[in-house]
Amino acid sequence: MTQRAIGIFDSGVGGLTVLREVRSLLPEEQLIYFGDTARVPYGTKSPVTVERYALEAAEFLVSKGVKLLVVACNTASAVALPALKRHFDLPVVGVIEPGARRALAVSRNRHVGVIGTEGTVKSEAYVRALRQLDAAVQVSSAACPLFVPLAEEGWAEHEVAHLAAREYLAPLVDARVDTLVLGCTHYPLLKSTLAHVLGDAVQLVDSAAETALTVAAQLREHGLERADSGGPPAYYVSDVPTRFERVGSHFLGHSLGEVQQVTVG
């Protein structure tokens, strides 16, 4: 069982930010990544549709014999985690709870900001996760739909990204949040822009980095840690791989190697 891979899925390329963190924390583990590029974005779709897509993506990874499943997509974690946990008999790690936990560890004024896709914000999954950990926490959320295409365009630090960030974040600055959860796969790429717009008074919480820590803890807890090296990640997508390869190599800072197209669902 320890020799099996960890399965990671996302709606597309964004989940590579989670893969990068898992790989840097757990370099021995073999990773299998699935990006549902034929059906991206998930962030604008209804919870029922996202749940169906998530179950099909997970089914594909489970058919590859993975030992643990990481739901890298915030939108899928927000609406499909209970269904995934019910359907599959293996540890399933989402990105919401780890981000919420970290936010509460660093917030001093107990007022946390959350940014994500429309679907993630509408689901209030972060609000519930934060309140479950601290019933008195105040939460202010904002959907930032333009950040996804900006990151994919390689414009995360462009003037346009700064303008968009100032618009989106103004209500959170006015509400005086002291911590901001980056509740979307793409947002870690915008960290320096967000930090510049928000200044030192607001701490940024990277859900991807926190999720990697949870994956490590789950492997330990279930006795699933691998001792020898599992080799490079395997990449699968549901549409032609060209764009995934190009944007993915920009996200990771190196080329991905072979990416295979598969049909799911």
Ligand code: DGL
């Ligand atoms: N991966 C999605 C998320 O983290 C962003 C892209 C999409 O909308 O599918 O919510």
